[in-house]
Amino acid sequence: MFGRVRAWGSRHRNLIDGLAIAPLVILCAMAIPAYVESPPPGGRPPGVWGYVLLSAALVIPLAWRRARPVQMFAVVALVCFCQWLLGIQPVPANIAVLVAMYGVAARCALRWAVAAGAVVELGLILALIRWDVAVEPLAIFSGTFFVLSPWIAGIYANTxxxxxxxxxxxxxxxxRERDQQALIATAAERARIARELHDVVAHNVSVMIVQADGAGYAMSSDPEQARQALGTISRTGREALAEMRRLVGMLRQDGQAEEYAPQPGVAQLDDLVTQVRRSGMAVEFTVGGTPIDLPEGEQLVIYRVVQEALTNTLKHGGPGAVARVDMTYRGREVLLQVTDDGRGAAAPPGIGGHGLIGMRERVAMYDGSVRAAPIPGGGFQVSVRLPVSRAA
Structure with missing residues (x-):
């Protein structure tokens, strides 16, 4: 609520500035009858119209205390000095000089604040002398305290x-730096994958295609040549597989031996949930809609998204966090939602992790969308919409 009020105030600065000086205007207006009937002793009374004009000259410049504080203070101080030269009695609107000094202290550099405070302090001493007030240390001390209070408040507001x-x-x-790091990480990952895939796959697959075409033509006319072509295809495929395994080994960082097992899919989500439960975190898993056969690539995407979301809950959700995985088949798309009741936005940010970036990259390969954000009131939610490919 405070943020909305602050935003509204930023859009209506002129109105706020006008409302801020409204109490001083009301004070000056209410003091007119008492001031006319029994003016204060000493000095020359300005009369009704003189009172109104003098008050207006002191109060109106305060409307520019935010935009031009130094110029505003100079105008108010000059009006007060002219009033002192003409011997006109003080009026309630003279409080405007303190408001103007506060505006300078709250908006300008320290040197301007010191200069404004010195001018007001000098004006106080001149006023004490002008109105035949005994210039005693107590009077100067009390007046200085009256001047320093708004000046110190302005300095604090400025700081x-x-x-x-x-x-x-x-x-x-x-x-901005975080967004730049994310973009750099995404670009570097894409460039690296593109280079590796081109080097490992492009040449071998091209050779296999040429050999397969040749084997098809020579199948009936020259069986021996066809067998040689099939042997070349088999050998090239093994080389490509070995290169792909080497690529996977380069990506591993834990130094463990590689396991050549089928890629996980939707059928392995139950095992994943069971594994997470064994780690001590409660997980609920539901499947809605009519299940359909999904391509292995999309199944792998779903598995990895759930795996990454549950891993983030384990890392950042805090003790006692409960996660819920909802997977829904709806027409030509799959909706996936992983929600937890952990710390959410209060969780400390991870350092150097790119899990959410990788999640978005995987889903974007199949024209899907990802939304990952804290939930109001606590918790975190990952929502994925994955269109079903034509191959399904």
Whole structure:
């Protein structure tokens, strides 16, 4: 709610500035009858219209205290000085000089704040002398305290505002750097995969296609040549498989031996959920709709998304977190939703992880969409929409 009020105030700065000086205007208006009937002793009374004009000259410049604080203070101080030269009695609107000083202290550099405070302090001493007030240390001390209070408040507001601005700037810079790191990681991953796939697959598959075409033509006329072509296809396929295994081995970081097993799919989700439950986290798994046969690639995507989401819950959900996996077959698409009631936005950010990036890249290969964000009130949710390919 505070954020909405602040945003509204940013859009209507002029209105806020006008409302801020409204109490001073009301005070000046209410003081007119009492001021006319019994003006304060000393000095020359300005009269009704003089009172109104003097009050307007002091109050109206305050509307620009945010846009032009130094110029506004100069105008108000000049009006007060002219009032002192003409010997006109003080009016309630003279409080505007303190408001103007506060505006300079809250909006400008320290040197301008010090200059404004010195001018007001000098004006206080001149006023004490002008109105035949005994210039005693107690009077000067009390008047100085009356001047320093808004001046110190303005300095504090200025410091606080600059601190908040620096925090916002650091947050924006960190967000930009995070987005840049994500883009760099995505581009590097794509470039590396493209290079490896081209080097490993393109040549061998091209040879296999040529040999398969030749075997098809020579099948009836020259069986021996056809057998040689099939042997070349078999040998080239084994070489391609060995190169792909080498690529997978390069991607591994734990140094463990490779296991050449079929890629997991939808059928292995129950085993995955059971494995997570054994680790101590409660998981609910439901399947809705009419199941259909999905291509192995899309099944692998679904499995990896669930695996990554549950892994993130284990890492960041906190103790006692409960996860729920909902998989729904709906027409020509599969909807997947992994929700937990963990710490959500309060969880500390991971360092160097690209799990969500890899998740989006996998789903994007099949023209799907991913939404991963904290849930209001606590928890985290990963929602995936995966269109069913024509091969299904």
């Amino acid at each position: 606080r505002r600059r601190y908040l601005e620096s925090l916002e700037e650091r947050a924006e810079r960190a967000e």
